[in-house]
Amino acid sequence: xxxxxxxxxxxxxxxxxxSFMAWLVRYDERWRARGxxxxxxxxxxxxxxxxxxLLVAVTPALPLGPRVLLLLIFGVCAxxxxxRLRRDxxxxxxxxxxxAASITFALAVxxxxxxxxxxxxxxxxxxxxxxxxxLLGFLLFAPAYVFSVLFLDQEYRLRTKTRGSxxxxxxxxxxxxxxxxxxxxxxxYSVGVLLGFVWQERAxxxxxxxxxxFLAAVSWGLYAYLTARRLRTxxxxxxxxxxxxVAFVVTLAAVLLYVMR
Amino acid sequence: xxxxxxxxxHRSAPVSLRESFAVAPDEMPDVxxxxxxxPGISEAMxxxxxxxxxAYVVPDEEGQARxxxxxxxxxxxxxxxxxxxxxxxxxxxREAVHHLLRVASSLDSMVxxxxxxxxxxxxxxxxxxxxxxxxxLLGRLLDRTFATAKSVRTRTGIGEHVVxxxxxxxxxxxxxxxxxxxxxxxxxxxxxxxxxxxxxLKSAGAERVYVANRSYERAVKLAEKHGxxxxxxxxxxxxxxxxxxxxxxxxxxxxIVDAALVRRVIPRRKYRPLFIVDIAVPRDVxxxxxDIDTIYLYNVDDLExxxxxxxxxxxxxxxxxxxxxxxxxxxxxxWYTELAVQPTLAAIRQRAQGLAHAEVERTLSxxxxxxxxxxxxxxxxxxxxxxxxxxxxxxxxxxxxASDAAATxxxxxxxxxxxxxxxxxxxxx
Numbered sequence: 188x189x190x191x192x193x194x195x196x197x198x199x200x201x202x203x204x205x206s207f208m209a210w211l212v213r214y215d216e217r218w219r220a221r222g223x224x225x226x227x228x229x230x231x232x233x234x235x236x237x238x239x240x241l242l243v244a245v246t247p248a249l250p251l252g253p254r255v256l257l258l259l260i261f262g263v264c265a266x267x268x269x270x271r272l273r274r275d276x277x278x279x280x281x282x283x284x285x286x287a288a289s290i291t292f293a294l295a296v297x298x299x300x301x302x303x304x305x306x307x308x309x310x311x312x313x314x315x316x317x318x319x320x321x322l323l324g325f326l327l328f329a330p331a332y333v334f335s336v337l338f339l340d341q342e343y344r345l346r347t348k349t350r351g352s353x354x355x356x357x358x359x360x361x362x363x364x365x366x367x368x369x370x371x372x373x374x375x376y377s378v379g380v381l382l383g384f385v386w387q388e389r390a391x392x393x394x395x396x397x398x399x400x401f402l403a404a405v406s407w408g409l410y411a412y413l414t415a416r417r418l419r420t421x422x423x424x425x426x427x428x429x430x431x432x433v434a435f436v437v438t439l440a441a442v443l444l445y446v447m448r
Numbered sequence: 449x450x451x452x453x454x455x456x457x458h459r460s461a462p463v464s465l466r467e468s469f470a471v472a473p474d475e476m477p478d479v480x481x482x483x484x485x486x487p488g489i490s491e492a493m494x495x496x497x498x499x500x501x502x503a504y505v506v507p508d509e510e511g512q513a514r515x516x517x518x519x520x521x522x523x524x525x526x527x528x529x530x531x532x533x534x535x536x537x538x539x540x541x542r543e544a545v546h547h548l549l550r551v552a553s554s555l556d557s558m559v560x561x562x563x564x565x566x567x568x569x570x571x572x573x574x575x576x577x578x579x580x581x582x583x584x585l586l587g588r589l590l591d592r593t594f595a596t597a598k599s600v601r602t603r604t605g606i607g608e609h610v611v612x613x614x615x616x617x618x619x620x621x622x623x624x625x626x627x628x629x630x631x632x633x634x635x636x637x638x639x640x641x642x643x644x645x646x647x648x649l650k651s652a653g654a655e656r657v658y659v660a661n662r663s664y665e666r667a668v669k670l671a672e673k674h675g676x677x678x679x680x681x682x683x684x685x686x687x688x689x690x691x692x693x694x695x696x697x698x699x700x701x702x703x704i705v706d707a708a709l710v711r712r713v714i715p716r717r718k719y720r721p722l723f724i725v726d727i728a729v730p731r732d733v734x735x736x737x738x739d740i741d742t743i744y745l746y747n748v749d750d751l752e753x754x755x756x757x758x759x760x761x762x763x764x765x766x767x768x769x770x771x772x773x774x775x776x777x778x779x780x781x782x783w784y785t786e787l788a789v790q791p792t793l794a795a796i797r798q799r800a801q802g803l804a805h806a807e808v809e810r811t812l813s814x815x816x817x818x819x820x821x822x823x824x825x826x827x828x829x830x831x832x833x834x835x836x837x838x839x840x841x842x843x844x845x846x847x848x849x850a851s852d853a854a855a856t857x858x859x860x861x862x863x864x865x866x867x868x869x870x871x872x873x874x875x876x877x
Contacts, residue, residue, distance in 0.1 A: 421718025
């Protein structure tokens with residue numbers, strides 16, 4: 188039951204994230220409204236999953252840590268939706284929905300497959316390097332994601348000719364910081380992902396194919412695309428920031444799945 | 449007061465509409481002459497800036513004037529002003545004078561307190577005077593308008609901490625670029641607003657300013673004045689690839705920058721953001737340019753929203769300025785009302801002085817013929833002074849009651865008592 192509700196919620200948040208992204212590309216308010224409705228639906232499903240998991244289920248599908256995460260993401264979505272009734276924060280939706288999609292997807296996978304046998308001790312140093320480099324890369328991508336959100340906020344204000352905020356860094360400032368972090372984080376993340384595939388190749392039948400591996404490959408592909416296009420043509424701007432956001436939430440899902448295995 | 453204003457401004461119409469009715473400086477004399485050539489309009493002035501297109505006329509009859517203005521201004525470009533009536537405004541008499549005073553005093557400006565508008569009204573007045581369309585009434589109103597605007601600037605703080613288009617542009621540029629030290633500015637056109645904006649960006653730290661103008665000589669002249677660099681307008685695409693901020697303020701009637709040009713330069717710019725401030729009316733940059741990623745296009749209307757905060761901060765000063773404008777409006781109204789009694793006053797004075805002179809001449813030629821020239825002058829001056837003093841209460845009473853309901857009756861009594869003939873009744877009317 189929980190896994191079904193979480194899967195439906197993840198799909199709904201995914202739809203919301205796509206709608207918000209479409210809005211940020213075209214600034215067509217209809218996409219923003221669709222995003223808000225999809226977020227509302229996702230939050231309802233998340234509420235259902237939370238009720239089932241905490242109050243109804245005799246044997247909860249999620250261990251304590253993921254359950255706390257479930258409560259947390261439900262709280263964030265609920266706050267987002269109620270705050271929309273009082274004050275419109277345009278960039279809140281495009282931040283909340285992808286993060287909710289990422290976390291809910293990880294929780295749905297966790298609820299479906301249960302706990303996996305610990306295999307991280309199999310390769311010793313390679314595993315340590317794999318985990319260390321991936322996490323370090325991820326830790327650099329996280330602030331890059333924050334700067335890309337700030338970039339999009341400033342860009343939205345400039346594009347819609349609304350007042351600026353003294354707290355917001357300049358468009359170019361936040362963009363440059365985001366890119367620098369990606370430039371440093373990407374080689375580390377590449378090493379981490381590569382070692383992960385080496386590890387999987389050697390471990391073979393022990394680990395098998397898992398969603399986190401697929402997500403890691405996708406996120407690496409997205410960061411590779413970003414870095415290559417940036418270095419080759421100097422590509423940047425709103426669309427580049429959106430790709431950076433997608434890359435981060437995919438990475439987040441992969442990391443969460445790995446941590447919750 | 450016989451003044452009629454008709455037009456559209458940033459308050460009533462978007463720039464896309466205003467630009468259709470803008471009057472270029474070289475068109476001004478013809479349009480002005482066409483206006484005074486219309487029946488019912490005796491004096492005219494046109495004010496065409498990036499924020500407003502207004503016609504000030506002295507009409508014989510208000511309805512006729514409006515019809516004539518709609519016809520002359522609308523038919524210039526084959527447009528029907530009646531179709532966009534909601535975007536226009538008109539007022540007459542006291543309201544029209546009040547509007548003129550507020551406009552020149554920068555109280556109706558997009559950026560309240562900005563100094564350029566007074567210069568623009570002066571230029572409009574100069575153009576109208578050169579075209580011979582300013583008569584005694586509009587001339588006097590304009591003189592008082594300039595004095596009021598000057599008084600507003602010197603006696604209130606409205607001009608202090610002014611958020612000009614230049615400073616708004618600097619604020620916006622800082623929201624895009626980390627700092628302006630490495631930024632290059634391109635000024636397209638040699639308009640005064642553009643020049644002021646470029647100066648603001650330069651003083652905020654912009655590394656270099658280029659000037660490109662249709663007339664290269666004018667670009668060179670402007671560039672030399674400020675230590676900038678002149679470039680040919682044919683290099684526009686090259687320059688767009690190079691600079692970070694573009695200010696356009698040409699008098700072109702069609703956009704000189706289109707989306708295709710901007711799209712071509714984006715890869716050459718390596719997707720560096722480009723901030724474009726289009727303060728020209730009609731606009732120099734096609735509106736689609738603003739939809740392109742990494743391009744930030746602001747026109748004069750867009751700048752209004754950004755400057756609204758500063759406008760609120762200056763509300764107190766604006767209130768003081770409004771009071772000054774109202775005082776001046778009262779003074780002008782008194783002057784205009786007194787204008788109606790002037791013929792009677794002049795006739796009474798003329799008759800009394802004429803009689804006195806005749807009596808003095810008769811006496812001096814007979815009984816006082818022995819007097820020296822100096823003594824004769826003294827007697828003449830004494831008589832003139834005596835007449836003036838005797839008439840003073842009458843003159844003051846007529847002036848001070850000129851706006852009263854009983855003014856007509858009072859004038860008739862004065863004419864009767866002073867033996868002024870009926871011809872002056874018509875002049876008064």
